[in-house]
Amino acid sequence: MKKVNIGVLGYGNIGSAVAALINRNGKTIAEKSGIELKVVKIADPKTSRKHPLLTKKSEEVINDPSIEVVVEAIGGTKPALQYILQALKNGKHVVTSNKEVVALHADQILKTASENNVSVFFEAAVGGGIPILQPLRESLYANNIYQVYGIVNGTTNYILSSMTNDKMSFSEALLRAKEKGYAEANPKNDVEGYDAAYKAVILTLMAFGVLVDFSEVYFEGITKITKEDISYAGEIGYVIKLLAVAKQKDGEVEVHVHPVMVSKDHPLASVGGPMNAIYVVGDAVGELMFYGQGAGGDPTASAIINDIIAAAHGTPSQRRAHSKMRVKDISKTKSRYYVRMTVPDKPGVLAQISKVFGEEGVSIQTVLQKESHGKSAPLVIIFHEVVEENFNRALSKIKKLAVVEKVDNVIRVGL
Amino acid sequence: MKKVNIGVLGYGNIGSAVAALINRNGKTIAEKSGIELKVVKIADPKTSRKHPLLTKKSEEVINDPSIEVVVEAIGGTKPALQYILQALKNGKHVVTSNKEVVALHADQILKTASENNVSVFFEAAVGGGIPILQPLRESLYANNIYQVYGIVNGTTNYILSSMTNDKMSFSEALLRAKEKGYAEANPKNDVEGYDAAYKAVILTLMAFGVLVDFSEVYFEGITKITKEDISYAGEIGYVIKLLAVAKQKDGEVEVHVHPVMVSKDHPLASVGGPMNAIYVVGDAVGELMFYGQGAGGDPTASAIINDIIAAAHGTPSQRRAHSKMRVKDISKTKSRYYVRMTVPDKPGVLAQISKVFGEEGVSIQTVLQKESHGKSAPLVIIFHEVVEENFNRALSKIKKLAVVEKVDNVIRVGL
Numbered sequence: 001m002k003k004v005n006i007g008v009l010g011y012g013n014i015g016s017a018v019a020a021l022i023n024r025n026g027k028t029i030a031e032k033s034g035i036e037l038k039v040v041k042i043a044d045p046k047t048s049r050k051h052p053l054l055t056k057k058s059e060e061v062i063n064d065p066s067i068e069v070v071v072e073a074i075g076g077t078k079p080a081l082q083y084i085l086q087a088l089k090n091g092k093h094v095v096t097s098n099k100e101v102v103a104l105h106a107d108q109i110l111k112t113a114s115e116n117n118v119s120v121f122f123e124a125a126v127g128g129g130i131p132i133l134q135p136l137r138e139s140l141y142a143n144n145i146y147q148v149y150g151i152v153n154g155t156t157n158y159i160l161s162s163m164t165n166d167k168m169s170f171s172e173a174l175l176r177a178k179e180k181g182y183a184e185a186n187p188k189n190d191v192e193g194y195d196a197a198y199k200a201v202i203l204t205l206m207a208f209g210v211l212v213d214f215s216e217v218y219f220e221g222i223t224k225i226t227k228e229d230i231s232y233a234g235e236i237g238y239v240i241k242l243l244a245v246a247k248q249k250d251g252e253v254e255v256h257v258h259p260v261m262v263s264k265d266h267p268l269a270s271v272g273g274p275m276n277a278i279y280v281v282g283d284a285v286g287e288l289m290f291y292g293q294g295a296g297g298d299p300t301a302s303a304i305i306n307d308i309i310a311a312a313h314g315t316p317s318q319r320r321a322h323s324k325m326r327v328k329d330i331s332k333t334k335s336r337y338y339v340r341m342t343v344p345d346k347p348g349v350l351a352q353i354s355k356v357f358g359e360e361g362v363s364i365q366t367v368l369q370k371e372s373h374g375k376s377a378p379l380v381i382i383f384h385e386v387v388e389e390n391f392n393r394a395l396s397k398i399k400k401l402a403v404v405e406k407v408d409n410v411i412r413v414g415l
Numbered sequence: 416m417k418k419v420n421i422g423v424l425g426y427g428n429i430g431s432a433v434a435a436l437i438n439r440n441g442k443t444i445a446e447k448s449g450i451e452l453k454v455v456k457i458a459d460p461k462t463s464r465k466h467p468l469l470t471k472k473s474e475e476v477i478n479d480p481s482i483e484v485v486v487e488a489i490g491g492t493k494p495a496l497q498y499i500l501q502a503l504k505n506g507k508h509v510v511t512s513n514k515e516v517v518a519l520h521a522d523q524i525l526k527t528a529s530e531n532n533v534s535v536f537f538e539a540a541v542g543g544g545i546p547i548l549q550p551l552r553e554s555l556y557a558n559n560i561y562q563v564y565g566i567v568n569g570t571t572n573y574i575l576s577s578m579t580n581d582k583m584s585f586s587e588a589l590l591r592a593k594e595k596g597y598a599e600a601n602p603k604n605d606v607e608g609y610d611a612a613y614k615a616v617i618l619t620l621m622a623f624g625v626l627v628d629f630s631e632v633y634f635e636g637i638t639k640i641t642k643e644d645i646s647y648a649g650e651i652g653y654v655i656k657l658l659a660v661a662k663q664k665d666g667e668v669e670v671h672v673h674p675v676m677v678s679k680d681h682p683l684a685s686v687g688g689p690m691n692a693i694y695v696v697g698d699a700v701g702e703l704m705f706y707g708q709g710a711g712g713d714p715t716a717s718a719i720i721n722d723i724i725a726a727a728h729g730t731p732s733q734r735r736a737h738s739k740m741r742v743k744d745i746s747k748t749k750s751r752y753y754v755r756m757t758v759p760d761k762p763g764v765l766a767q768i769s770k771v772f773g774e775e776g777v778s779i780q781t782v783l784q785k786e787s788h789g790k791s792a793p794l795v796i797i798f799h800e801v802v803e804e805n806f807n808r809a810l811s812k813i814k815k816l817a818v819v820e821k822v823d824n825v826i827r828v829g830l
Contacts, residue, residue, distance in 0.1 A: 130700075284436055292704065
């Protein structure tokens with residue numbers, strides 16, 4: 001049986017899970033794949049964990065001639081990018097779970113792999129254990145793919161699920177997510193949408209073969225979502241989810257990340273807790289959805305080990321993007337919108353507001369007028385689909401109306 | 416660029432969709448796969464469709480030395496099995512969408528492929544366009560898989576969805592399914608569960624590497640499901656789905672197909688219309704779900720073309736089963752149950768019934784006592800998990816009680 005030596009960079013949650021899973025399921029892996037995996041060196045300069053193969057020097061992994069596949073589980077771009085490139089130049093296949101380095105440097109990494117006749121895989125960078133990049137690469141040859149979108153961040157989905165099911169505030173739900181290990185001490189990367197935006201860039205590459213610049217990707221997180229928004233969404237049959245969206249149409253590509261109100265009947269609405277789910281829409285196959293655990297040591301290690309086997313089987317990497325495209329500005333995209341505002345509790349207010357929207361060509365679908373809190377009352381309006389810049393122009397006029405005390409929140413409505 | 420000649424057996428909905436999709440998306444296929452596909456001969460002795468490459472003689476496809484991959488889209492076992500085996504013996508890869516021939520003859524087919532150093536693929540036989548067999552084969556090397564289950568028949572899911580959403584009877588919903596092209600003129604294969612049971616056998620092979628005999632697979636269809644059952648299920652938070660289930664535990668394997676009440680919160684509950692969705696549970700990755708169109712010309716052709724590319728890329732077939740196992744008898748499996756019965760509308764009835772179940776160790780979870788229709792009233796009971804033979808023993812005692820006019824239906828409750 002073929003034996004493959006593996007070096008691991010980074011011995012945190014993921015690196016340690018990879019070593020442990022190879023240890024635990026090595027026999028299964030060998031039976032299924034015909035390949036015996038052996039971790040021969042692990043480098044981490046900072047970890048307090050113990051392992052007999054652990055060294056502080058990453059070079060000992062990158063330059064070890066006995067190592068055929070390097071697993072990069074450090075995260076971030078420095079020094080991960082340099083290590084990945086050096087390992088590839090040393091003729092080693094690289095498998096990484098690092099969404100940031102792939103989103104920012106995919107082309108350089110794929111080019112270096114190709115120049116050195118080795119492969120690089122990053123299934124674990126999107127959707128944790130879910131096989132999504134491999135199907136995009138190897139299961140949809142007969143399809144032109146026009147859309148890929150879904151729930152790609154488990155932390156925010158856990159928080160939104162807690163807010164929905166247990167009527168928690170954002171900060172209460174964040175606290176619980178930290179206690180359960182679903183959110184990091186500094187949750188910015190997740191709750192502000194960076195993580196999902198990195199994944200959107202990778203999905204764009206894999207689904208369309210298109211390279212986009214991360215700096216052009218519009219993203220917002222979930223920090224502005226309130227209990228009230230969740231509750232009103234529920235009243236009209238929606239739940240709020242943070243979605244990463246990539247579309248291509250007429251030679252243009254859209255890539256954006258933001259909260260979306262999803263109909264309760266839509267399969268994404270029942271993706272709860274830390275689970276992820278990604279839709280892929282192809283012209284022959286129609287809609288596909290891939291669902292599973294988007295994070296966690298074992299699921300991520302499952303994806304990494306699969307990539308190691310793919311590399312050892314000689315599977316070629318994802319090809320480099322066939323084109324680099326500008327991302328369509330978010331202001332030019334279309335959406336439906338939910339707006340929650342605070343208005344005086346007196347007659348004639350809705351008439352004034354709807355007149356302004358009407359003048360701007362923004363049409364109202366549903367209105368929820370709620371009971372007053374003293375002299376003010378919440379007013380919730382759902383709008384039909386409109387180009388974002390037109391909607392924003394109308395909204396800025398609304399904000400100037402004397403009868404509008406405050407526009408509390410704006411959330412896109414879709415699916 | 417590598418060119419691959421294809422022969423197609425059967426020019427019905429599927430065969431014609433394959434030829435049309437290669438024609439329509441040939442350029443995309445070539446760009447993505449590096450392979451140019453060319454249909455060079457199509458055989459169908461009966462079709463009234465026209466195609467310039469059409470012949471009536473299947474031998475002209477099977478024996479054509481220029482053909483590298485044969486697509487079998489005839490269906491059934493005769494003459495499909497013989498054609499598949501002969502094509503393999505002639506050194507051709509075979510791709511089939513035929514669930515019946517694979518479920519009944521997988522081992523012989525895989526053995527013949529292996530002996531002739533060619534591959535056989537059958538992604539389209541389960542879940543239509545959904546990549547499910549390829550992920551089971553190539554995306555879960557690090558996992559021991561213990562369960563695979565889901566909605567694998569689009570016809571019955573369409574009928575059950577119509578009954579649920581539009582309050583139709585089974586026969587009304589079947590009629591609509593026929594009108595929409597989701598059910599065949601003779602719907603027996605779908606509505607009585609044969610189709611789902613074939614798929615359950617294939618999933619068992621792919622997920623566990625275990626061969627089972629189709630004749631040992633317990634299956635029932637949806638013909639006994641009534642509007643009333645759907646409505647009562649809804650009252651207690653469930654929808655009824657036809658599930659194919661395969662489990663392995665402690666050296667035993669369960670494979671069965673039957674209606675199941677699924678909690679409305681479960682992602683399978685929102686799989687509506689003709690869609691399919693399959694869960695896979697692995698020890699490292701946890702729960703995965705694969706969702707998409709389970710039938711239809713284009714989705715099925717998408718899966719078939721992918722298999723053609725896999726064969727042309729030299730991907731090895733699924734390995735033969737590592738063991739042949741007896742299927743655990745359905746009477747030894749455990750489930751929760753819903754029972755709907757008709758009882759006299761008078762005091763003391765429930766007490767008598769619950770006493771008998773209690774004596775047999777079958778415990779009640781929920782009771783719905785409904786308004787009477789004249790002198791009789793429906794009584795609905797949900798039971799906690801119990802071994803099926805114990806439940807059936809209790810049920811047969813119940814049927815003999817004077818206070819039980821009729822046991823109208825029994826449905827498993829799960830998920």
